[in-house]
Amino acid sequence: DSGVTQTPKHLITATGQRVTLRCSPRSGDLSVYWYQQSLDQGLQFLIQYYNGEERAKGNILERFSAQQFPDLHSELNLSSLELGDSALYFCASSVGGGFQTQYFGPGTRLLVL
């Protein structure tokens, strides 16, 4: 158990819909990262937040957005969902702003039908 929690574990929805994935980092960690794992793209970095502010951005679609709240939990919002958005979404956390061990949560498996 890494100490990073993610909800929900599974999510099934339809194309065009919007979903919110939630992540709570390890106690004391200030950074939250979001990654997407799919069969065709592998593990891809989406975005990093550090103490409430966006710190780094990767291959995140415009239909996706994220935020980190004052209590340091984070949410990833996926809208106008497409079949290709079906994937495993991971949240990770680290103590500082970068170059440290990232501890991953168990992931949210999203299936878009």
Added chain:
Amino acid sequence: SQQGEEDPQALSIQEGENATMNCSYKTSINNLQWYRQNSGRGLVHLILIRSNEREKHSGRLRVTLDTSKKSSSLLITASRAADTASYFCATDARETSGSRLTFGEGTQLTVNP
């Protein structure tokens, strides 16, 4: 894009044997991290090696890093059936701000009892 490339893509060995996985990358890094993933589950952090380190040990794991060749290797000694999993290397490149892990495609290790 996948910076890290693991080799081999799949490895099957007998319990008690050693398993060696290799990773190559393309850009300058701050550190390189190895993770394990059991089928469709979360990523478990194994070890972090910084760019100024050449070798690191953790239990039955040994990681080496050669920054001149942009490559790393993970050695698992005296393997067990429970080591069966996918193993990923991830590089944390030198960025102007923030941090992101770039993952390879992984090596699927099967340890036969």
